[in-house]
């Protein structure tokens with residue numbers, strides 16, 4: 001059969017339009033409108049209004065956190081007498097990072113000197129019954145020093161502990177009853193947070209531009225009264241995480257401070273605000289009291305008038321604050337708008353596809369509609 005090339009070429013420029021069959025069927029008609037309406041509601045209400053489908057979003061946020069703690073207190077320990085604690089003493093590290101430890105309790109062992117003394121009875125590897133149990137020169141596993149070869153016991157038949165060379169006297173274990181630095185509950189932490197959304201070139205800080213110096217000197221964060229004050233009372237932070245400061249201060253713990261920036265940049269600069277949430281991180285319902293808590297040791301070294309080196313050992317308990325910053329910004333952009341409108345229209349098409357299925361295959365008069373919809377062209381007739 002010869003193909004008429006001219007006819008084929010010309011037909012490429014014909015416009016073909018679809019032919020519709022109107023089914024006078026109220027049930028399917030109502031079903032179609034209901035499907036259309038709910039799809040329209042979904043597209044407008046959820047995709048566009050709730051999820052802001054017309055916006056381009058940026059989830060990676062650049063952020064810098066600077067902290068400063070204020071408050072002083074006086075403790076009176078039996079070892080070294082009165083002691084004044086400033087932020088430079090109880091905040092570790094001192095440079096104001098986004099992870100900071102605040103000392104709330106301590107055990108002090110003053111005036112330790114290198115020498116010979118008995119290992120603590122609590123260290124299992126340090127126990128002995130005879131001198132042979134204490135090989136000279138070997139360190140006690142998880143202990144305080146190096147064995148000297150002597151076993152020190154109260155009497156012949158008891159279990160003693162090895163003599164060690166180390167910092168003596170060794171730390172005495174104590175039962176802690178009250179947090180010695182419990183007054184830190186009323187101390188404040190000033191959190192400065194600078195953020196930037198690089199895609200939009202948008203930057204902001206959590207310190208209000210309108211806030212003067214005097215406001216920052218007197219305000220205290222409160223979720224309702226002062227949501228934009230960047231100064232927090234430590235006791236409030238712990239309270240908002242659902243715990244009691246004094247309970248937590250006894251053995252220490254860890255608190256997460258989350259700063260969330262959800263910014264709709266179409267609404268303008270002043271509508272972009274941080275939201276703070278506080279959670280206790282070292283705590284869950286299955287953990288027992290053995291695993292919760294936070295402590296570590298450090299020492300101050302000094303020379304006495306005779307020139308001998310001494311040190312003061314501190315075992316400190318405290319609360320560690322981890323500040324994390326999350327953020328998301330959105331701004332109108334024509335491309336996501338067109339993509340979402342396009343997928344919305346395609347979804348509307350799904351409605352007529354579903355109604356076609358019902359009409360053509362599930363109704364009593366389906367055969368009738370099928371005959372109307374699918375015309376069989378007979379080539380002999382043509």
Ligand SMILES: *[C@@H]1O[C@H](CO)[C@@H](O)[C@H](O)[C@H]1NC(C)=O
Nearest residue numbers: 182183184185186187235246
């Ligand atoms: C914190 O301050 C309040 C009011 O100034 C005071 O009543 C409370 O005893 C203080 N808390 C501690 C632990 O010192």
